[in-house]
Amino acid sequence: MGQHDATGPQCLGGEQRILAAEAGLHEGRVITLFGWAYRVRRMGALTFVLLRDRSGIIQVVFDRSAGAGCDAVDEVGVEDAITVTGAVRAEARAQGGFELVGAGLRVISRAATLPFEINLPQLKVGQDLALDHRVLSLRHPRSQAVFRIKAAIIQAFRDFSVRHGFIEVQTPKIVATATEGGANLFPVDYLGRRAYLAQSPQFYKQMLVLSGFERVFEVGPVYRAEPHNTSRHINEFTSLDWEVGWISGATEVMDLEEAMLRELVAKLRAEHAADLAVLGVDLETRMPALGGRIPRMALSDAQQLLAQRHGKQLPPGDLDPEGERLLCEALGGAVFVTDYPVETRPAYAYPHPDRPALTDSFDLLMGGIEVTTGGRRLSERAALEASLVARGLDPQAFAYYVESFGYGSPPHGGLAIGAERLTVALLGLGNLREATFFPRDIDRLTP
């Protein structure tokens, strides 16, 4: 220690920073930009530097024959962190309609030789190398667009929730017992006691409805110790959870999600048009079902449709990935599948009002993958205990949960949306890892 960075405070002191996307507001004036050298091209006396910052990319032209140029311009390399000073000039051929006539350039921090090129229209690199060097692969404009959209999706979920009377909650991720069954748990050594990472906030969000908050939402990590390695599985993901008191059935939860998604899509189209364009996504064409009412179809009807149209024979209670894809293609990109059999749902699922072998539950399939699971929950203590026992579970192991239903328990239901799955489904990405900053899977614990 005791030694300073090469980049002392003085390098930024006193300079009013302008973002690349805002350069056009300063036409004719000399401004200073901070960012990274995305591309550097040298042609005789001219050096073209594409500077990338969080707002976008702008071209800076240094003309040595006009006296603009210095050692730093001659030496700047791709992905160096730089500051650039120059006059803003309109340039019809430039991306944002403006470029900078470079007057000065300072290299703040030099980049080593890159393990792969990041200034191509698409990253041409294997997934593992891209994830190993995440700081580089995330710099690609497509990746930046994906994560800006993911952030907007999560914020739209929250905005809608707050406007509909939900309160944000935080539930513990270190838990004493499983919520979704005993498998796929990560054990934690909790000060000498055995604990687990939460598979979902299920028990706690229900308890918070019962605590009088009535409508609760949470955005937080959940954990599944699934030992597969597929494009659809990661072991730590972001769950968008609702639990809603005083509902009469799963229909009301689907109505809420449908309204939320309609707003979400409108917001993305209005506020993230540029990011969608970078990704080549037209949400209206891709997901017409989200513009209005999303089709709702009992699981048995969905299986019948797949059998009739595609000759697909599926075991009762199940859809396979191909079935999910075909169903979405047939129904405008998204469909609520309802009425799952009791044996395919957790112990807390509420029975179907008319057919006790089924549950009052749903999944939302979108773009060929399951993005949501939800339904009404058992809210009467005796029924919940009976359901646990019927599955060979001991209600005493969940005493803190079961007892909560003994003090005035309104009917309720809710859902969980996988934020990464929703992002991937909306944008048509091929892998959940493309929508995860630092994915955790069977092979990957770093970065």
Add this chain to the structure above:
Amino acid sequence: MGQHDATGPQCLGGEQRILAAEAGLHEGRVITLFGWAYRVRRMGALTFVLLRDRSGIIQVVFDRSAGAGCDAVDEVGVEDAITVTGAVRAEARAQGGFELVGAGLRVISRAATLPFEINLPQLKVGQDLALDHRVLSLRHPRSQAVFRIKAAIIQAFRDFSVRHGFIEVQTPKIVATATEGGANLFPVDYLGRRAYLAQSPQFYKQMLVLSGFERVFEVGPVYRAEPHNTSRHINEFTSLDWEVGWISGATEVMDLEEAMLRELVAKLRAEHAADLAVLGVDLETRMPALGGRIPRMALSDAQQLLAQRHGKQLPPGDLDPEGERLLCEALGGAVFVTDYPVETRPAYAYPHPDRPALTDSFDLLMGGIEVTTGGRRLSERAALEASLVARGLDPQAFAYYVESFGYGSPPHGGLAIGAERLTVALLGLGNLREATFFPRDIDRLTP
């Protein structure tokens, strides 16, 4: 399974629910409310039921002599989940200015005998019993107010962040290595490999600045396996994190936090006046420093102040809880303490520009407790490696982090705010557990 709850969908079907707080908008009309029986008083032919829902409490009067009354009214007990129908009438003595002339009452779910009374102005129950029956203690209006304010604090942090160019990120909570030093880690069995729960998003949020997002924020859980049991420690808490690229020093981070807190306090006073009144908190009196510029004081000066005014002798580099309290009392409720010695801060701390034995860092003390820690970070790879080595750490153990600084690394800094600590400090609560839905500590893993 196969058996239905006593509360079938029919109990809520077709009834337009009105919230207690909105009853006044329906004066003279018959409305239906859903909620819990907060208090029940019987006086001759009259039964008074205080119905509590998420919006507040309203009195419902059933007059058997006027023909209003039924078995349900005679039998309703405290904390039963109920629906009530009646006509809205102005009543000057009532809390919200209105009461309901009860016409019908239905018990949706009966409450067992309560382990403690919850309809008193203050809960009179030990902390352990209150936490054991969290679904009940959270129903108390004071608790509801605390968590509504906590949610508002977190949302104000996010709103400010987004308007200041930050993007929301999610970093992994399962990590391969310690970030804040090797102690106080919860081990996780990660599919047969040893991993840990993240003590902070520190490394990852820095890497996301370096990934070109420049300004990132996160709201998420962090973990400290501290074996103490005090009012100021819980083992899982909510961290509000910022990391900011292209800054010239910790001063800029403090400026941002100060502006955020000013907005936050204004928002709470404007939008949560009723909740603050329930808690008897006047933020202006309690925290005058938050209205303008928060005092900033070097740690050595703070120690000198404590020595001169209170005869307190503290070892260099340290403040004790009493010192933190006295300092806040002396300085309007809140103070930035700056310039911590190198040996008291983590390896990634940036040295003070003039005094290399100190760091360019700060803590924010508020209401007597530390709510924030922040500062500028080392952003040059060689300096970071040297700092790790100087502390006896092997840079190879943090290779994924250290290597990130090799590809163009702008100067940056940030902070972490404990959401529960901030809530407790603002509201003058005595214990972090009062601002935590389901606390985790050395003795508590459930509920």
